[in-house]
Amino acid sequence: MSARVLGLRALPVTFLIFVIEALFAAFASWPNGVELTAKLSSLSLDPSALRELGAIAKGFARGHGLAVLAMLVLAPWLHMSWLIMLSEPQSPARALARGVGRVPRAWLIALVLLVMFALCGLPFVGLAYGVTRSLSDAPDARRHDLALAGALLPLIPLAFYFHVANDLARAAALEVRTLRSIFRGLRTALRPTAFLAASGAALVGVLLPLAAHASSWQLGVLPATMLLQSVLFMRLVVRAAWLGHALALVRPTVVVDA
């Protein structure tokens, strides 16, 4: 079965995740987001108005902190339910119920990979510290900043590698034990086909919403909202297709032809 078809199989769970994200975003944006947008639409540069805007923005950020925390708690359950739904045809309710049982495994995988990422990233952080110390007295501040950015730059592909490994390990964890699934995830993430497919999905997931945001400024309220929401849903469908591909890569019983 192709990854695309596997991705479509999980459409009910994909839609549920979309709804949860929308509800959390609405909760985080209410009521400060409404006030913030009202203030921004009649922007005044008066210092007292800017102070008021800052206070509303602080409340807005606080609401988002809570929503992000809630999403981080729910994410492993939703991730595992998504993978279970992708692995074999079943009702969304059953997939969500089975997903609960896989949550501890999902957390453990994330924790182990996070520690591994921290250990692998340590040399680069050390390098950045060394650069900061050795170039702190340099007359050219730009040279210092470029060297610092250069030292920290490898952390981006490293973080992405562990993110891909996390997807693959959780996919493998539906079938094998935690430790084995982590090794399988780390090994499979090194395969060029896996890395390329994950990069493609991630790129679509970043560029498509950004392009929609940029173009929606020219549209009216309704078309802009419809465009943004459909692109956000499309992003999840593309991610589901990638997770279907990940399942096929780590589980020989699922054959991929795309």
Add this chain to the structure above:
Amino acid sequence: SVLRPLLFDGEPSEVRITSARTGYDVDDYLTHVRARRSGVALPTWLAVYGADGRVLARAPWPASDDELRLDVHTRARVARVVLDPDRALLLDPDTADQVVDLRPRTSNALLGQLLAASQLLLAWLGP
């Protein structure tokens, strides 16, 4: 008295819009503009533009006034308010605070954008 601080003491001559709002008022549009200056006081102009880029009104701001408080009545809706539209005050280091865009952008449209951005953030951190 103006040239010495500008040329020899490095004094700036700054003007900035502190607030600007526009709205419909009975049979025309009323735009309130407040602006302040600092450094060496030089005379300048305030211009209001329509959505088509036409100048709807120009008002002088004499050097003797530290603050500008102006109510401008126009037949067309004001899209932009600009201080020093001829860019004559070349010693003002920041010209970004001399322009205010008053084009209507409904808060609903902004809220939709904000909501989608929040969803995207949660999606990146989510499953």
